[in-house]
Amino acid sequence: MRGKLDLDPAVVRQARSLARKVGSPIVRLAKQHTTVSVERATLRMAGLAGADAEGTPWVNRLADVVRADTGLEHGLALPVWDALVRGEAEDLLTLAQKAAAGSVTFRLPEGRDATRSRTAATRAVRAGVRRIDAQRTARDRMIKRVGDAPRTPWIYLIVATGDIHEDIPQAQAAARAGADVIAVIRSTGQSLLDYVPEGATREGFAGTYATQENFRLMRAALDDSSRELGRYVRLTNYASGLCMPEIATLAGLERLDMMLNDSMYGILFRDINPIRTFVDQRFSRQVHARAGIVINTGEDNYLTTADAVEAAHTVTTSQLLNEYFAKEAGLEDWQLGLGHAFEIDPEVPQSFRLELAHALLARELFPHAPLKWMPPTRHMTGDVFRGYLLDGFFNLVGALTGQGILLVGMMTEAVVTPWLSDRDLALQNVRYVLDAAGDLHEDFVPAPDGFIVRRANQVLAETIGLLERIADEPGKAPLLEAIADGTFGLMKRPADGGRGLDGVFRKAEGFFNPAMDLLDGTP
Amino acid sequence: MTGLVRPYGDTTGDGMVQVSFTLPMPHSKVAEGAAAQLAAKMGIEPALVVHAKPMGPDFTFFVVYGPVKHLVDPSQVVVVERDYPLLTPKEVNGAVKAALRRRLVVVGACIGTDAHTVGIDAILNIKGFAGEKGLEYYRELKVVNLGAQVSVPDLVEKAIAEKADAVLVSQVVTQREAHLLNTREMSAAFREAFPPDRRPLLVVGGPRFDEAMAAELGVDRIYGRGTTPGEVASFLVHRMTLRDGAGAPPQEPR
Numbered sequence: 001m002r003g004k005l006d007l008d009p010a011v012v013r014q015a016r017s018l019a020r021k022v023g024s025p026i027v028r029l030a031k032q033h034t035t036v037s038v039e040r041a042t043l044r045m046a047g048l049a050g051a052d053a054e055g056t057p058w059v060n061r062l063a064d065v066v067r068a069d070t071g072l073e074h075g076l077a078l079p080v081w082d083a084l085v086r087g088e089a090e091d092l093l094t095l096a097q098k099a100a101a102g103s104v105t106f107r108l109p110e111g112r113d114a115t116r117s118r119t120a121a122t123r124a125v126r127a128g129v130r131r132i133d134a135q136r137t138a139r140d141r142m143i144k145r146v147g148d149a150p151r152t153p154w155i156y157l158i159v160a161t162g163d164i165h166e167d168i169p170q171a172q173a174a175a176r177a178g179a180d181v182i183a184v185i186r187s188t189g190q191s192l193l194d195y196v197p198e199g200a201t202r203e204g205f206a207g208t209y210a211t212q213e214n215f216r217l218m219r220a221a222l223d224d225s226s227r228e229l230g231r232y233v234r235l236t237n238y239a240s241g242l243c244m245p246e247i248a249t250l251a252g253l254e255r256l257d258m259m260l261n262d263s264m265y266g267i268l269f270r271d272i273n274p275i276r277t278f279v280d281q282r283f284s285r286q287v288h289a290r291a292g293i294v295i296n297t298g299e300d301n302y303l304t305t306a307d308a309v310e311a312a313h314t315v316t317t318s319q320l321l322n323e324y325f326a327k328e329a330g331l332e333d334w335q336l337g338l339g340h341a342f343e344i345d346p347e348v349p350q351s352f353r354l355e356l357a358h359a360l361l362a363r364e365l366f367p368h369a370p371l372k373w374m375p376p377t378r379h380m381t382g383d384v385f386r387g388y389l390l391d392g393f394f395n396l397v398g399a400l401t402g403q404g405i406l407l408v409g410m411m412t413e414a415v416v417t418p419w420l421s422d423r424d425l426a427l428q429n430v431r432y433v434l435d436a437a438g439d440l441h442e443d444f445v446p447a448p449d450g451f452i453v454r455r456a457n458q459v460l461a462e463t464i465g466l467l468e469r470i471a472d473e474p475g476k477a478p479l480l481e482a483i484a485d486g487t488f489g490l491m492k493r494p495a496d497g498g499r500g501l502d503g504v505f506r507k508a509e510g511f512f513n514p515a516m517d518l519l520d521g522t523p
Numbered sequence: 524m525t526g527l528v529r530p531y532g533d534t535t536g537d538g539m540v541q542v543s544f545t546l547p548m549p550h551s552k553v554a555e556g557a558a559a560q561l562a563a564k565m566g567i568e569p570a571l572v573v574h575a576k577p578m579g580p581d582f583t584f585f586v587v588y589g590p591v592k593h594l595v596d597p598s599q600v601v602v603v604e605r606d607y608p609l610l611t612p613k614e615v616n617g618a619v620k621a622a623l624r625r626r627l628v629v630v631g632a633c634i635g636t637d638a639h640t641v642g643i644d645a646i647l648n649i650k651g652f653a654g655e656k657g658l659e660y661y662r663e664l665k666v667v668n669l670g671a672q673v674s675v676p677d678l679v680e681k682a683i684a685e686k687a688d689a690v691l692v693s694q695v696v697t698q699r700e701a702h703l704l705n706t707r708e709m710s711a712a713f714r715e716a717f718p719p720d721r722r723p724l725l726v727v728g729g730p731r732f733d734e735a736m737a738a739e740l741g742v743d744r745i746y747g748r749g750t751t752p753g754e755v756a757s758f759l760v761h762r763m764t765l766r767d768g769a770g771a772p773p774q775e776p777r
Contacts, residue, residue: 173579189635192672205635205701271670304641378641382730382748414641414695414730421545424578491670 003364004445005456012365015460018467019320025477027328030282033275034513036194036503038283039063039076041245042515044253045128046121048092049212051198052100059246060195062096069106073508077121082109085116092124118512125514129290132252136292139255142223143232149180150231151438153373153398153406155430160185160417162204164214168221173420175225175233178427181258181405183236184218186210191241191270192499196250206417210237210247215254234258236296239284240266242276242500248284252291258337258405259288262298263325264318267483268491269301273498274483285329286519295331296405297322300341300374302488308343308378312358313462314488315340317470319362320463321479323369330519333368337405341374342394350451352393357455359401360446365460370404373397380413387411388429395433402441406430527594538590540567545584550577558585566593603734603745605754607761612661615756619663622764623688629658629759630682630723631691632669635705640671642693642728646752655751664756675705675712683716687723689759694729702731703740710741724762726755 002009040059051057063076070079080095088104089095098104109117149155157179159171171182187204190197200217201209208214215237222233234257239248244266251259263281266272288295299315299322306314319338326336340362344351362371375394380387391409398406408426410418418426446452466487473481477495486492532539542562548554555572562570567589574586610618619627631643645652647668649659659666667685669678682690692709694702706727713722728746737745744758 176579189672205699269670270672419545420578420582421543421584424576424584 003367005360005364005453006448007361007364007457007460011460011464015316015320015365015464015467016324018464018471019317019324022467022470022479023321023324023328026278026479027282027325029275029477029480030278032507033279034072034075034505034507034511034516035245035276035279035500036063036067036072036505037243037280037500038245038516039072039513040243041249041283041287042075042077042125042513043080043092044246044249045132045515046092046124047128048096049198050093052097055198057195057198058093058096058100061100062092065099065102065104066106070108072505073511074108075507075511075513077125077514078109078114078117078510078512079106081121081124082107082113082117085109085113085120114510114512118514121512122514122517126518128249128253129515129518132249132287132291135252135255136290139232139257139292142226146226146229147231149234151434152370153403153434154180154234154370155427156181156183156236156372156405156407157423157427158183158185158407158418160207162187162206162208163202164200164208164217165202167208168218171218172221172225174423175222175229177424178431179233179408180231181234181236182218182222183258183260183407184208184210184214186238191238191266191272194242194500194503196243196246210250212250212254215250215256219255234294236260239288239295240298241270242272242503244277244280245283245287248287248293251293252287256293258294258296259284260298261285261288261295262301262318262339263322264483264488265298265301267493267498268488269298271493271498273501273504274480274493274495276498276500276504279504281325282329283516283519285326285331286516288335289330289332290519292335294335294337294370294405295326296337296372297339299339300343300372303341303343304378308341308345309348309354312354312459313466315358316361316365316459316463317466318488319366320467323366333366334370336366336369337372338362338366338369339372339374342376342390342397342409343374343378345379346390352397353451354455355393355397356400356446357452358459359397359403360452361456361459363401363403364456372405372407373401373403374407375409375413377413380411380415382415384411384415387413388425391426392429392433395430396437399433399437399439400441400444527596529594530591532590538592539588540591541586541588542567543584543586545578545582547582549580550575550583554583555585558583558587562587562589566591568592601735603737607758609753610757610760612656612753612756615661615760616663618760618764619661622760626663626665627688627759627763628665628667628685629689629691630667630669630678630685630687631693632673632678632681633671633693633695634673634675634678634709635694635701639695640693642695642730643668643670643691646691646693646728646750646755651752655753657752658756660752661756664759675709678709679712679716682713682723688763689724689726691755692725692727694727694731702729703736706732706740706742714741724759726758728755 040063043059157174159167185207187207187209197209197211200213226232236258239259239261266277267274299318376390388411410422412422470482480495484494529538530540555575558572559570570589576584631647648657651657658664725742726744730748732745734745
């Protein structure tokens with residue numbers, strides 16, 4: 001059984017083994033480092049929340065003081081819980097407040113002090129991991145009680161007012177109109193903030209800040225909608241940017257269901273330091289694995305900067321790498337919303353057949369992953385009528401290739417943030433195609449050795465070529481060299497550049513982080 | 524020259540237009556009447572409400588057709604016309620070489636929170652836009668594309684470090700007039716950091732800008748939707764060569 005595209009199983013195996021060859025040095029590198037955000041996420045797991053009067057989170061205040069006193073090469077946990085064991089404060093919050101006031105000095109405990117500190121830290125962090133486990137159980141229970149989305153692809157809609165209290169009624173209206181997944185777009189500046197804002201927020205640019213309280217409010221509102229509609233409505237946010245590990249942790253604690261989480265997006269599109277990204281990535285993926293969260297990877301972004309036909313194999317390459325990194329971090333197939341997009345210039349002859357070939361290739365390469373299918377953006381011209389047709393063809397490819405998650409395309413893409421009527425029309429478009437042709441994939445088999453089959457095999461061959469070229473780069477981690485050369489999305493990102501590099505620490509002898517240990521133990 | 528015109532449906536002078544909109548009312552005969560009333564106030568009379576669809580319990584979506592009674596007078600329309608010759612890449616390279624005797628340095632960025640680089644990439648990336656190659660393709664232009672979410676101080680710093688002749692800023696996705704705010708902040712920062720005769724040319728672009736607002740926003744040029752790399756390159760050459768007074772730009776438009 002070689003599927004609809006007659007992919008050679010030996011070639012597919014070769015692609016995966018090349019991805020492993022390219023990825024494993026990166027995993028080794030990630031394991032050798034920690035970052036400020038991983039350390040702050042650990043404090044969040046242990047229950048430290050809130051912010052000072054200026055809005056700086058207590059995890060940042062505490063981490064900054066510890067970093068100044070002892071460095072972070074040994075992790076935050078040893079000095080922090082050593083201070084608690086010594087009786088400097090009765091709890092983490094008080095300790096953070098005292099530390100911010102300058103009345104606590106931290107040290108690296110040794111011997112029995114270190115053992116006591118490790119025990120206390122592990123106990124505190126384990127409580128947080130248990131809260132994440134409990135949320136996962138609560139999700140499973142709720143899906144069993146109210147029911148799940150009625151069919152795939154899940155219909156994914158975006159809400160982005162900037163004000164959580166406006167987002168909530170919009171999200172509930174979208175759910176009522178048929179959305180299975182609600183994504184709250186973040187305020188675009190957030191990925192470059194080195195702290196997670198606090199509380200319910202009402203001001204944002206082209207999106208709403210991701211905060212623990214906003215997560216909680218939206219999840220509670222969608223729980224109400226789920227009960228009302230008799231199907232569990234999922235909530236999505238973004239584990240990306242400088243605070244990726246903390247956002248992932250908050251998502252686990254507040255029962256978000258899907259997270260945008262790509263292994264290289266931050267490097268390429270936000271110019272975040274590559275090592276920082278890979279360390280933060282691994283931790284956040286481990287959290288997602290534990291929390292039962294489905295990740296959505298960001299391959300669609302490559303096609304917004306590079307040509308969607310010429311660069312098709314970079315998407316497949318990135319999907320294979322994302323799969324490798326995800327599985328290494330403990331995620332299972334059903335959690336891999338690998339991304340791809342309908343971005344070929346409609347003026348290109350046979351563009352629809354090319355789209356179909358690419359989408360089917362992703363489907364057949366990753367048969368058990370719920371692929372995330374992203375609508376056209378680049379060739380939406382402002383001609384909303386033509387855009388509506390293009391979105392219809394996008395939906396048809398989705399139906400023909402059994403996509404798991406379908407981000408609803410808006411005909412007003414690149415014109416305005418979607419109006420109520422845009423969303424309604426877009427959902428009519430999706431519903432029409434799925435009702436009319438939802439099971440067409442049962443009948444649709446491309447002609448053996450026809451255009452689609454040949455194109456898909458060509459893209460796979462180019463993928464292998466690219467992975468081989470990456471593997472042949474010099475140095476201990478060839479992928480880092482490839483990223484520095486501009487292999488992906490035409491962006492050159494050297495390993496010693498980018499934002500957040502000063503928050504990366506090579507682990508010293510005796511390094512201790514209980515969250516890493518607990519998550520590494522996750523089956 | 525041209526006389527008054529009205530919209531064209533299928534017959535000269537029929538004035539036919541279509542509009543769609545949503546009213547925050549449940550669908551009912553009254554709602555349809557309200558849609559017709561709104562259309563009449565827009566000058567569409569008699570309005571044909573061809574489609575009315577409830578969207579949830581509280582909203583109704585309408586599509587309306589009808590003749591609009593307004594006339595437009597093209598002689599009264601004010602636009603920013605291109606006031607410089609459009610050059611080929613070869614001509615641009617030649618003019619830069621002749622006028623500056625070095626490469627012209629262009630620094631580009633999306634400022635503020637905007638993460639959408641489509642605009643700046645369309646102008647700068649070698650791949651270009653609408654069949655035209657981007658500025659990176661021009662041999663005599665040195666392009667530094669800083670990408671998205673660049674802060675104004677970083678942009679100024681980079682412009683100084685690169686000795687930029689021109690700074691290109693794109694603003695695609697904007698909320699609450701953020702593009703205007705950001706542009707004013709940017710132009711003010713450049714005025715503060717440079718003496719008037721040393722300041723790089725400031726060019727902003729994006730679909731939400733009004734091309735006539737350049738002076739008000741303190742920039743040298745604003746470009747709207749559909750601008751091609753060639754237009755921007757030609758403008759830079761036109762202004763740079765004028766400013767340095769080193770030889771007039773080629774006069775023959777392409």
